[in-house]
Amino acid sequence: MLSVRFLSLRSASSLTSRSLCIAAAANHGRAPDMAEGNPLLHVSNVRNRLREIVGASTNWSDHQQAMAERVSLSSKLAKSQSELPAKRMKDSFLEVHLPLGSEPELREKYLTYHNTVRFGRILEDLDSLAVLISYSHTYNSALKRSPLSIVTALVDKIDMRQHVIYPDCDIKFTGQVTWVGRSSIEAKMHMSQYRDGAYSPVLDATFVMVARDPANKRAAFVNPLKPEGPEEEKLLQEGEANKSRRVELSTASLLKVAPADEERRIIHDLFLNTLDTNTVSFRSRILPPKSVWMEDAKLKGLEICHPQQRNIFNRIFGGFLMRKAYELGWANACSFGGCRPSLVAVDDILFQKPVEIGSLLMLSSQVCYTQGKYIQVRVHSEVFDPLTQQHNTTNIFHYTFASDRDVPSIVPRTYGESMLYLDGKRHFNQTVES
Numbered sequence: 001m002l003s004v005r006f007l008s009l010r011s012a013s014s015l016t017s018r019s020l021c022i023a024a025a026a027n028h029g030r031a032p033d034m035a036e037g038n039p040l041l042h043v044s045n046v047r048n049r050l051r052e053i054v055g056a057s058t059n060w061s062d063h064q065q066a067m068a069e070r071v072s073l074s075s076k077l078a079k080s081q082s083e084l085p086a087k088r089m090k091d092s093f094l095e096v097h098l099p100l101g102s103e104p105e106l107r108e109k110y111l112t113y114h115n116t117v118r119f120g121r122i123l124e125d126l127d128s129l130a131v132l133i134s135y136s137h138t139y140n141s142a143l144k145r146s147p148l149s150i151v152t153a154l155v156d157k158i159d160m161r162q163h164v165i166y167p168d169c170d171i172k173f174t175g176q177v178t179w180v181g182r183s184s185i186e187a188k189m190h191m192s193q194y195r196d197g198a199y200s201p202v203l204d205a206t207f208v209m210v211a212r213d214p215a216n217k218r219a220a221f222v223n224p225l226k227p228e229g230p231e232e233e234k235l236l237q238e239g240e241a242n243k244s245r246r247v248e249l250s251t252a253s254l255l256k257v258a259p260a261d262e263e264r265r266i267i268h269d270l271f272l273n274t275l276d277t278n279t280v281s282f283r284s285r286i287l288p289p290k291s292v293w294m295e296d297a298k299l300k301g302l303e304i305c306h307p308q309q310r311n312i313f314n315r316i317f318g319g320f321l322m323r324k325a326y327e328l329g330w331a332n333a334c335s336f337g338g339c340r341p342s343l344v345a346v347d348d349i350l351f352q353k354p355v356e357i358g359s360l361l362m363l364s365s366q367v368c369y370t371q372g373k374y375i376q377v378r379v380h381s382e383v384f385d386p387l388t389q390q391h392n393t394t395n396i397f398h399y400t401f402a403s404d405r406d407v408p409s410i411v412p413r414t415y416g417e418s419m420l421y422l423d424g425k426r427h428f429n430q431t432v433e434s
């Protein structure tokens with residue numbers, strides 16, 4: 001059933017060298033693999049494979065029955081991690097093609113007005129791929145369907161290696177599991193684009209996925225990971241270090257503890273800088289030149305969560321949420337900077353709660369930190385229940401953009417805004433200065 005093409009790392013590199021040999025004869029943005037008709041996994045098949053793996057319904061009208069059938073798979077879950085066989089990294093290695101160069105009919109879905117690729121669409125593909133990689137790691141040939149519900153918990157990091165993604169050149173995604181906990185899985189993915197005879201790197205992404213029982217109510221064990229060779233040992237150690245870093249960051253969150261001394265000084269300097277020197281008062285505040293109050297750098301949006309945007313577990317697809325938040329964040333940075341900004345990094349996208357079908361999803365984007373030509377944007381999403389009038393945060397997204405010129409400085413006015421500023425600064429330092 002899981003007839004995904006599992007390529008070993010070694011076979012992937014030999015594929016690349018073979019590709020390079022044929023490259024001279026290939027078109028500008030059309031990779032030889034695709035031109036030769038090599039049957040690699042096509043991006044549009046990733047979701048179909050996921051549907052098959054979990055037995056998701058294709059019609060919304062059948063979703064309750066499909067869910068009930070899934071819940072009956074609970075008995076197939078492992079009682080402990082030790083009863084599951086250890087997997088190798090190559091067991092989950094996948095290579096997926098998005099042939100924008102070879103299949104012009106695909107382009108429309110990915111095209112921006114400015115003749116580049118919609119990054120929100122790439123986020124959707126990365127999310128689906130991370131889920132498929134995780135299912136490949138947990139694949140059990142004795143079962144027809146996987147009892148695991150694997151959800152996206154965190155987009156740890158997406159580093160852009162190139163700012164322009166061409167809409168008429170083939171794209172290749174590769175990825176594998178690089179670390180596992182008891183129920184969590186780290187998947188690393190790379191995206192490259194075929195241009196002028198070779199694939200060149202576009203981005204590197206690290207996602208954390210979490211396995212749940214079929215009803216998505218509690219954690220479920222995943223197979224241990226057995227590294228082979230020093231390169232894989234290093235990836236595993238990096239995964240361990242990533243986990244420790246996440247715990248540290250969460251412990252130091254400004255929602256839990258006071259800012260550090262240096263951060264307090266920054267906030268006080270910003271405050272002093274806005275005082276009116278003519279009136280000796282803490283109350284009269286003046287916006288410094290080439291600055292914008294934080295409250296004037298927001299953009300809001302609303303999504304009604306229709307069944308069309310559901311994932312294989314009948315909740316809203318994480319990739320869709322990322323696309324919507326990204327596009328709002330981009331528009332926010334665009335109107336703030338007065339030009340089309342390019343994406344530098346995506347960092348620490350947290351999926352706190354699932355978004356149910358039918359929800360009213362409120363998205364709120366805020367420019368929270370600026371430095372030179374860089375704009376740090378935070379998008380907060382919450383569901384609003386019109387019956388109880390309650391708001392619940394579901395996601396927080398962080399995006400770093402670069403403008404083609406220096407942008408105005410963002411200035412917080414309240415204490416809460418100052419915390420947003422510091423949080424934005426921390427994210428900026430982590431992505432841009434690391």
Ligand SMILES: CCCCCCCCCCCCCC(=O)SCCNC(=O)CCNC(=O)[C@H](O)C(C)(C)COP(=O)(O)OP(=O)(O)OC[C@H]1O[C@@H](n2cnc3c(N)ncnc32)[C@H](O)[C@@H]1OP(=O)(O)O
Pocket residue numbers: 047050051056057058127128131150151152153154180181182183184185208210212218219246310311312313314315316317318319350351352353354355
């Ligand atoms: C149907 C046809 C449609 C076709 C659709 C096509 C689309 C197909 C695409 C399909 C795509 C489908 C994909 C989608 O669309 S998934 C949709 C988007 N994602 C979500 O909705 C998830 C929302 N969040 C949650 O449900 C909870 O917060 C989760 C479940 C994530 C954690 O809940 P909770 O906190 O209560 O869990 P726990 O305390 O028991 O811990 C369990 C483990 O989780 C680890 N952990 C937790 N948080 C984090 C974190 N932030 N960073 C790193 N790790 C984290 C934790 O260390 C522990 O690990 P371990 O020590 O066990 O190893």
